[in-house]
Amino acid sequence: MLDLRLPDHGVYCDLNVPSDNNTVNTKNKVQMLISLGYGVIALSTEMPSTTKTGKTKGKENYPQPQPPVVLDQDVKDQLKRDKRRVLVLTRITIEMENNEDAIKVRSILLNSKFDIVAVRPKNDKMFLNCKDLPIDIICMDSAAEKMPFIPKPNLIKQVVGRNVYFEFNYSPMIRDDVIMQRTIMNGLRVAEAGKGKNVLLSSGALVPMELRGPRDVGNMSMLMGVQQNRAIDSVQKNARSVVVHAYTRVTAKSAAVIQYSPLEEGTKRSSNQDLPEAKKVKLNA
Amino acid sequence: MVRLKHRYVLAEVKFADPKKFYHVNPHRVIDEITGIVTKVHGISGLAGVKIGLHVKYLNEYSKLVLIRVRSQYHQKLLSALPFIKTMPVKMPGVKARSAPEGVACFLNTICVTSTIKDAQKRIRTYGKRTMDRLLSECKTEEERTKVCKVFAEHSQPEEMEVDEEELEDEKEEEENGK
Numbered sequence: 001m002l003d004l005r006l007p008d009h010g011v012y013c014d015l016n017v018p019s020d021n022n023t024v025n026t027k028n029k030v031q032m033l034i035s036l037g038y039g040v041i042a043l044s045t046e047m048p049s050t051t052k053t054g055k056t057k058g059k060e061n062y063p064q065p066q067p068p069v070v071l072d073q074d075v076k077d078q079l080k081r082d083k084r085r086v087l088v089l090t091r092i093t094i095e096m097e098n099n100e101d102a103i104k105v106r107s108i109l110l111n112s113k114f115d116i117v118a119v120r121p122k123n124d125k126m127f128l129n130c131k132d133l134p135i136d137i138i139c140m141d142s143a144a145e146k147m148p149f150i151p152k153p154n155l156i157k158q159v160v161g162r163n164v165y166f167e168f169n170y171s172p173m174i175r176d177d178v179i180m181q182r183t184i185m186n187g188l189r190v191a192e193a194g195k196g197k198n199v200l201l202s203s204g205a206l207v208p209m210e211l212r213g214p215r216d217v218g219n220m221s222m223l224m225g226v227q228q229n230r231a232i233d234s235v236q237k238n239a240r241s242v243v244v245h246a247y248t249r250v251t252a253k254s255a256a257v258i259q260y261s262p263l264e265e266g267t268k269r270s271s272n273q274d275l276p277e278a279k280k281v282k283l284n285a
Numbered sequence: 286m287v288r289l290k291h292r293y294v295l296a297e298v299k300f301a302d303p304k305k306f307y308h309v310n311p312h313r314v315i316d317e318i319t320g321i322v323t324k325v326h327g328i329s330g331l332a333g334v335k336i337g338l339h340v341k342y343l344n345e346y347s348k349l350v351l352i353r354v355r356s357q358y359h360q361k362l363l364s365a366l367p368f369i370k371t372m373p374v375k376m377p378g379v380k381a382r383s384a385p386e387g388v389a390c391f392l393n394t395i396c397v398t399s400t401i402k403d404a405q406k407r408i409r410t411y412g413k414r415t416m417d418r419l420l421s422e423c424k425t426e427e428e429r430t431k432v433c434k435v436f437a438e439h440s441q442p443e444e445m446e447v448d449e450e451e452l453e454d455e456k457e458e459e460e461n462g463k
Contacts, residue, residue, distance in 0.1 A: 036393065212393070
């Protein structure tokens with residue numbers, strides 16, 4: 001059948017795995033995720049805002065996606081035996097503080113070298129700016145600062161109606177207690193306004209031992225006020241709609257995928273004369 | 286008499302190196318769980334979880350743990366389990382226990398059931414899957430017979446301590462199912 005780069009329903013996704021030049025570490029992380037049962041992995045690169053790096057001219061300074069990961073032969077054989085498919089995508093997270101950052105976001109959206117585009121706003125102004133852009137994820141990371149901005153319920157409802165989700169990272173919570181308190185506070189605020197349907201959980205793991213299984217991650221979203229019925233949606237259903245949104249952003253108004261299907265043995269392709277009249281190709285209108 | 290309901294959580298202990306062997310003690314597992322639940326849910330959360338807390342089954346070779354909780358408080362336990370980072374563990378051939386911080390590990394929950402029978406079924410299917418995976422990696426018949434022997438000796442999920450209350454639970458569940 002068709003070989004689209006889209007996951008099936010019911011596949012567990014992890015959409016934020018930081019990847020650097022250290023290829024051995026990323027390979028170990030990807031292999032640990034495969035052994036835990038995940039089906040979609042997105043390797044992310046960071047882009048800091050202009051207040052830290054200073055003004056840069058030209059598009060040559062934009063970061064490039066990392067080269068693809070090469071897995072061990074054992075893991076590949078195991079995947080073949082189980083008939084499992086694992087998608088590895090690329091993602092970029094952009095910090096937004098000025099108007100220049102908004103210009104960067106628009107130019108990166110046009111380039112389309114990355115599969116998923118995520119944004120981390122730091123002000124109320126930037127949050128209003130990114131509300132209308134065709135982004136996939138809004139990152140709500142309160143890593144080392146106080147809460148950057150307080151989102152209002154009306155704005156959250158408008159954003160969720162367009163299938164854009166709010167993302168939280170769970171491995172900083174495991175590392176530090178103060179960050180755990182802040183992320184749970186933010187998560188409660190966001191889940192209140194959207195009735196618990198707009199939360200996405202992903203790892204920001206630096207080391208393979210900070211990753212957790214998919215059901216554990218779903219149970220962690222219960223701390224943020226999500227009901228037990230919908231706890232697993234934060235890893236399954238919401239993540240899948242983000243991947244589909246990213247795929248449709250690259251396509252035009254409609255897309256056609258043409259694929260050559262292999263013939264079964266013993267059949268011939270019927271010519272135009274063998275078909276009944278209603279199915280014949282009529283060239284003269 | 287009001288019927289007491291329980292939930293059984295089946296989890297796998299994952300270490301950094303899957304091929305090394307560690308001796309895991311059920312009392313240490315309970316100590317870790319109580320420490321984590323106080324950190325996340327406070328003293329009142331710990332009080333509820335600690336009523337019916339018991340480790341029913343622990344296999345050091347397959348690293349499976351079966352934990353029992355009262356059903357009103359199983360959500361508190363489930364939401365606090367992912368935050369476990371280390372566990373004090375005994376190395377084979379060494380008299381003293383390892384450092385008080387312990388070895389880096391985490392718990393991966395597999396399923397949550399309401400009776401011990403369902404948990405035993407899942408343990409059996411999990412064991413079959415790992416056995417199939419190991420047998421497909423073997424290349425000679427000697428290795429295959431070795432693997433089958435080890436699994437037959439060390440996997441005995443039926444030998445669990447079952448109380449009278451749990452037997453009544455299972456009988457009522459069967460009657461309701463019919």
